[in-house]
Amino acid sequence: MSALARPRRSALYLPASNARAIEKARELACDVVILDLEDAVAPEQKEEARAQAVAAVKAGGFGPREVVIRANGLDTPWGAEDLAAAAQAGPDAVLVPKVSSAEDLAACAGAAGSLRIWAMIETCQAMLRLDALAGASRAHRTDVWVIGTNDLAKEMRCPLTPERTPLLPALSFAVMAARAHGLSILDGVYNEIADAEGLAAQCAQALAFGFDGKTLIHPSQIEAANRAFTPEPGAVAWARTIVSAFEAPQNAHRGVLKVEGRMVERLHLAEARRLIAVADAIAAHEGGG
The missing domain is CATH 3.20.20.60 (Phosphoenolpyruvate-binding domains)
Incomplete structure (x- = not known):
């Protein structure tokens, strides 16, 4: 981690x-x-x-x-x-x-x-x-x-x-x-x-x-x-949506996407991944993992 x-x-x-x-x-x-x-x-x-x-x-x-x-x-x-x-x-x-x-x-x-x-x-x-x-x-x-x-x-x-x-x-x-x-x-x-x-x-x-x-x-x-x-569930869900969108093969080289009606830049991808990692680590911590 x-x-x-x-x-x-x-x-x-x-x-x-x-x-x-x-x-x-x-x-x-x-x-x-x-x-x-x-x-x-x-x-x-x-x-x-x-x-x-x-x-x-x-x-x-x-x-x-x-x-x-x-x-x-x-x-x-x-x-x-x-x-x-x-x-x-x-x-x-x-x-x-x-x-x-x-x-x-x-x-x-x-x-x-x-x-x-x-x-x-x-x-x-x-x-x-x-x-x-x-x-x-x-x-x-x-x-x-x-x-x-x-x-x-x-x-x-x-x-x-x-x-x-x-x-x-x-x-x-x-x-x-x-x-x-x-x-x-x-x-x-x-x-x-x-x-x-x-x-x-x-x-x-x-x-x-x-x-x-x-x-x-x-x-x-x-x-x-x-x-x-603790990251709010809605923020974590949105972060996962951003990651999924950029990981789609057709978006591999795109810098800007329209996701669910919102403009998202690739610069948001790193923060989305960090937020997901924090949320997953908190869940493991609180679950005794």
Whole structure:
């Protein structure tokens, strides 16, 4: 399955210091489990959390969910050991915080062995270097960007409202840069756990911007994210119609078709195939496949 077709509708952060939460995560409906060694773990618990994350990855049992370890930064006392431990444990990827330059990516990739890298895009410097960062991402085993809206808003000194008005240009340009270089990209978290309506609205906003999914801070948020980022049946049916039309022998070399009264260009074919692949992967995931 290609990185862009893999469902990442819901990526749940869990403090790796909480063994009970990790155990429950094996049964949750999220697409991604992020075992967090950074923000959710107090300094005195860092080493214990690292050991528990490594043990959880080695024990497995997460089914079709991707398992990612979020490390501390290399500029902290724990970052280098986090990356070395993650490389030894072998999760699907390691998520590295505050990536602001190509040099940051290179350093993390060098310390993480052969692991795939996910990068937190959450600083003002990163936002001013998006195209260069996206290009460097492909060169340093980085398939996925995760927007860190909390850190970005803090650095900008702007309010993080549900509408996220001050951040909208940054979100839009981050998606553009990711798409220009073939990366997946996940939206930041919604902090108000009890505000289901606000979460649904922000998921809809993220989908409209083109994000692949949303990072979450509580299991109660999974259903809303999955619902928002699951392709609608009608859209999937139309995608299959487009693919079938272009695969007909008489249309093999045509760039534009009239399908059910609508003009469809060949440029729509790749997106139709991607949408079908995502829908099929979600169906397999939810069916236990």
